[in-house]
Amino acid sequence: MAALPEWADNLRHVGRRQQGADYEQRARRWLERQGLAFVAANVSGRRGEIDLIMRQGGTLVFVEVRYRKSNAFGGAAASVTPVKQRKLLHTASLWLARHNGSFETVDCRFDVVAFTGDDIEWLTNAFSSERHC
Template sequence: MAQIPARTGCSRQLTRKQTGDAWEAAARQWLECKGLHFIAANVHERGGEIDLIMREGNTTVFVEVRYRRSALFGGAAASVTRSKQYKLLQTARVWLARHNGSFDTVDCRFDVLAFTGNDVEWIQDAFNDRS
C-alpha cells in the first residue's frame, strides 16, 4: 500500500481566507458579547459580500470586519474606502430586497469592526445610504 508523502517546506502561515475567517469569527463572538444576535455570515449577493449581518433590538446591522497587523499604513478602519462602502450598500440593498425589505422599510445600519494589532474599534453607524 502506497504511503502519502510528508509535506515538506510548507509554511504554517494561514492563508488570507483563513485569516479573514478567523477574524470574522472573533468579530461575531465579540458582537454577541455586546448583545447583538447573529443572522448570517459571508453573505454573497450581486456585486459584493457582507461579512456579518447581526440584529440589535429591531435594527439589522450590516458589519464590515477589518484586520490589520499594525497601523503603520493606516489602521483597519481606514481601509473601508468610499468604494467599499458603496459596494456594501448595494449588497445590502439586494439582500434586503430578497428578504422583502428595503432601506425605507427596515431599520438598519452599517458598522465597522476594526482590529488593528491588539486594538478593537467598533464604529457604529459608520456610514449609510445618505452619506
C-alpha cells in the same frame, strides 16, 4: 533567487482567507457579547460580500470586519473606502430586497469592526445609505 513554486501562492491565498474567517468569527463572538444577535455571515452579491449581519434590538446591523497588523497605513478602519462602502450598500440592498425589505422600510445601519494589531474598534453607524444613494 529562485522563483516560488506556483502552489506557494495558493497557500498564501488560503492562509489569508482562513485569517479573514478567524477575524470574522472573533468579531461575531465579540458582538454577541455586546448583545447583538447573529443573523447571517458571508452574504455575497454581484459586487461584494457582507461579512456579518447581526440584529441589535429592532435594528439590522450590516458589519464589515477588517484586520491590519498595524496602523502604519491608517489602520483597519481606514481601509473601508468609499468604493468598499458602495459595494456593501449595494449588497445590503439586494439582501434586503430578497427578504422583502429596503432601506426605507427596515431600520438598519452599517458598522465596522476593525482589528488593528491586538486592538479592536467597533464603529457603529460608520456610514449610511443616505450619503451614497
